[in-house]
Amino acid sequence: MTNNYELYKVFYWAAKTGSLTQAAKALYLTQPSVSHAIKQLEERIGVTLFYRNSKGVSLTQEGKILFSYIEQSQILISLAEEKMVALKNLDSGELRIGGSDSLFKHYLLPFLEDFHVKYPGIKLHLNHGTTPEVISYLKEGRIDLGVVRMPIFDSQLEVTESIELQDCFVAGERYAELKGQALSMEQLMEYPVILFSRNSRVRMAITELFEKYGHELKPDIEVGSVDLLIEFAKRGLGISYVTREFVAKELKEGSLFEIELDVEIPPSKVGLMVMRNMPISAAATRFIEVVH
Amino acid sequence: MTNNYELYKVFYWAAKTGSLTQAAKALYLTQPSVSHAIKQLEERIGVTLFYRNSKGVSLTQEGKILFSYIEQSQILISLAEEKMVALKNLDSGELRIGGSDSLFKHYLLPFLEDFHVKYPGIKLHLNHGTTPEVISYLKEGRIDLGVVRMPIFDSQLEVTESIELQDCFVAGERYAELKGQALSMEQLMEYPVILFSRNSRVRMAITELFEKYGHELKPDIEVGSVDLLIEFAKRGLGISYVTREFVAKELKEGSLFEIELDVEIPPSKVGLMVMRNMPISAAATRFIEVVH
DNA sequence: GTTAGTCATAGATATGGTCTATATCTCCTC
DNA sequence: GAGGAGATATAGACCATATCTATGACTAAC
Known part of the structure; x- marks a missing residue:
């Protein structure tokens, strides 16, 4: 069965509101669209889902069974969408940084503190290691960002220079x-x-x-x-x-x-490394901006 | 956010197979379609979901989080679709019949027995009552089918005549x-x-x-x-x-x-009653055929 | 009878999903 | 290093179909 999942969204709202008209409003559609969508869903799965009456619609036995599944499914999608918004807004998520002990302690600490205060929803993971270790963490995808001493010569990495140290x-x-x-x-x-x-x-x-x-x-x-x-x-x-x-x-x-x-x-500079040609998480992007 | 839920289906398969090409095959689409769909989803939610590499695609941190929700959601939809097929095929479901004690015992019993043997997945609910009680059960939607003595005069009911009794x-x-x-x-x-x-x-x-x-x-x-x-x-x-x-x-x-x-x-006839202008469940339809 | 609310239907429209063709990139082999 | 075989990305054309408008049919309430 290769249904259009969009139809389940319409079904969900029709069942939830008990009215095709209300469902149409919730979905920013017209009533005939919703009517058509429901009819189509019923035809595709071969089961009548709603009783139509003059006050609206109500679920048949089979419709109720379908709804019990679809409701959960829709709730999960809503949660997923909320989560994605939270990630984008840095209200949630995690930031995994790799670097040397000393850079964490003497250089990154104040930035980490600020960042944590400003974005308390983001979990910080600090992975200590030597420069080659940090690079391999990056390549394995175990960290989002590496902080090491320059110079770095690796065509797979994109390095942003930060402050100079003597x-x-x-x-x-x-x-x-x-x-x-x-x-x-x-x-x-x-x-x-x-x-x-x-x-x-x-x-x-x-x-x-x-x-x-x-x-x-x-x-x-x-x-x-x-x-x-x-x-x-x-x-x-x-x-x-x-x-x-x-x-x-x-x-x-x-x-x-x-x-x-x-x-x-x-003098030598501190470099912030990320993988070249790889998407960077919103949290990592923001952190680089803060440090830079 | 008013996303097309169809995109989540594409996302699910792309993530599950780790390949846009494989996802396309699973969905009977072309690879560019899938590529386009994923790109669109990423743009709409504003989060990069996949790393693209030469062997296929893999989920980013954010993608993994999205997948954990969407996977559950898709599984529920699959279960729902399976359940609907089962209902249609009479492998599952329930049949609620209202009627008098004597009709159940002396008239319906063999049919119920046959029906149960043939469709063991369907739960039978037998509601005993007098003719007016059975009619009100029907109108309240508590039963799918009423079996009573004729004649019945009720414009809301659709009555099928069955055998004649003396x-x-x-x-x-x-x-x-x-x-x-x-x-x-x-x-x-x-x-x-x-x-x-x-x-x-x-x-x-x-x-x-x-x-x-x-x-x-x-x-x-x-x-x-x-x-x-x-x-x-x-x-x-x-x-x-x-x-x-x-x-x-x-x-x-x-x-x-x-x-x-x-x-x-x-002589008087036995009547099988259902609500007029109301959809009848597959199980009830089949049972009427069997009895008739 | 009239009004106001349902949902259903028909037909026109245009959005946008899908396709084909092609490009780009990476990896692997010779 | 050249070439091939995979992967995904892009561009542009096409057309399926989701959606709309307009209208119909029905019911309930006044």
């Missing part, structure tokens, strides 16, 4: 002697260096910079979180390579100080 | 003297007469016949069931007025014999 070397009081100087790479390498673990983009960037000048930068200590980078430097275990913006508090209060190099460390 | 007076061995005679009304009235209760059509008919000849037929005993009419006559409590066909067994075995009158008692 990485730098910092140390604590133990190396106070280095304050105000501009060290060469060789000089710096005489001190114990603390770097983030191997697969980090920041680590790769600084390693490459040193290589460019013919040096191999090997850390004395390798850690897995920005918090430890900061903590170790503070305690004088060595010189940490961190993002300046993420240690703003420590620099200000003086528990850390920046060690200048005689070569310029190029 | 009423007669019968007595048991106690009145054996009356065998083979043709009694006059006066003679008969000298014996105790047992009649069915007042509101019965059979009782009315015989009372009227006597009145036509100037006699008032008053029962000595009035009972409420045909079984009692028979039982009382058998036990010699008087002469019962019964339907000959309903005492066929007793007449044959000799526990009752018929008392002939010198006037002819007109």
Whole structure:
């Protein structure tokens, strides 16, 4: 049976209002249209659905049975349509973001807070991972949006640049002697260096910079979180390579100080990644606007 | 939102098959039609529902949410359509018949039995009542079909005549003297007469016949069931007025014999009543055919 | 009888669903 | 890398049919 489901909508309203005229009004149609539609439905399924009388229409036994199904069906469609409106209006839905721990903590946190206050109906899912992990989450469709350090070269991804961050070397009081100087790479390498673990983009960037000048930068200590980078430097275990913006508090209060190099460390940008040529959810679109 | 629900059918199949091409086949449409329909649905609800890729299509987050509603909705419609087919094919449904006790027992029983064996999916509801009660059941829509004695004069009813029944007076061995005679009304009235209760059509008919000849037929005993009419006559409590066909067994075995009158008692027919100008259920239609 | 409300019917109209033909893209094979 | 086989998208023509207007038929109420 290959019925036009539109007829069930007409049936639903005719049954619900008990009047073809009222159904026509509800559906923004004329009464003859509704009359015709009902007749057609009856012919197609081969069952008389309504008693016609001078006051309107009422369901036959068979009509009542049909209605018990169709009513549920129509209610589900109404709920679906309401839900879609809610998703579109960001009253509902979810936003799945992938990124590094430090970016979540030091960069995204205020945006996430604002977004959550403004759109409380949207559930936030934060997936921590390294840059390659985040990229694969994106490709698997497990997240809507990835937030990582630039540069990203992947033709499947569409990257929007966000703020610029400046990485730098910092140390604590133990190396106070280095304050105000501009060290060469060789000089710096005489001190114990603390770097983030191997697969980090920041680590790769600084390693490459040193290589460019013919040096191999090997850390004395390798850690897995920005918090430890900061903590170790503070305690004088060595010189940490961190993002300046993420240690703003420590620099200000003086528990850390920046060690200048005689070569310029190029700044790096934060990139917001989504899949290229893939539709983006309303929530992700809005979040990118907010961050941008 | 005044969407064409037909689009949800297309959406359902596209999502279910994961391919616009497959959905087109399932719906006996062409692929561009389906593509266009999906695009239209997406535009109308303002949400992208599918990722298009080279292998087919897959649902976005929002699409999945929509599908969870629409799937249920479509399943209900399918069930509804199956149910309607079952009703039409008499694999399912119910048949509500109103009639007198005696007609059910002595006339309808074999038909009901056959009908039930042939259409086991149809539930039978038998509503006992007097002729006026049965007519009001019909008008209230509580039964589909009424089975009563003719004649019926009611312009709202459509009556189909069924078999003819002959009423007669019968007595048991106690009145054996009356065998083979043709009694006059006066003679008969000298014996105790047992009649069915007042509101019965059979009782009315015989009372009227006597009145036509100037006699008032008053029962000595009035009972409420045909079984009692028979039982009382058998036990010699008087002469019962019964339907000959309903005492066929007793007449044959000799526990009752018929008392002939010198006037002819007109036969009466059984009528099958339905509401005029009202659609009749498939089950009722079929049952009338069977009986007829 | 008249009026006002039903639903049904007939015929004209035009919306829009569907088709054919073609383009574009991706993946896979050779 | 060229070519083929799949997928979906797009454009434009067509025509089926949903819808409308106008009218009829019927019922209930006044």
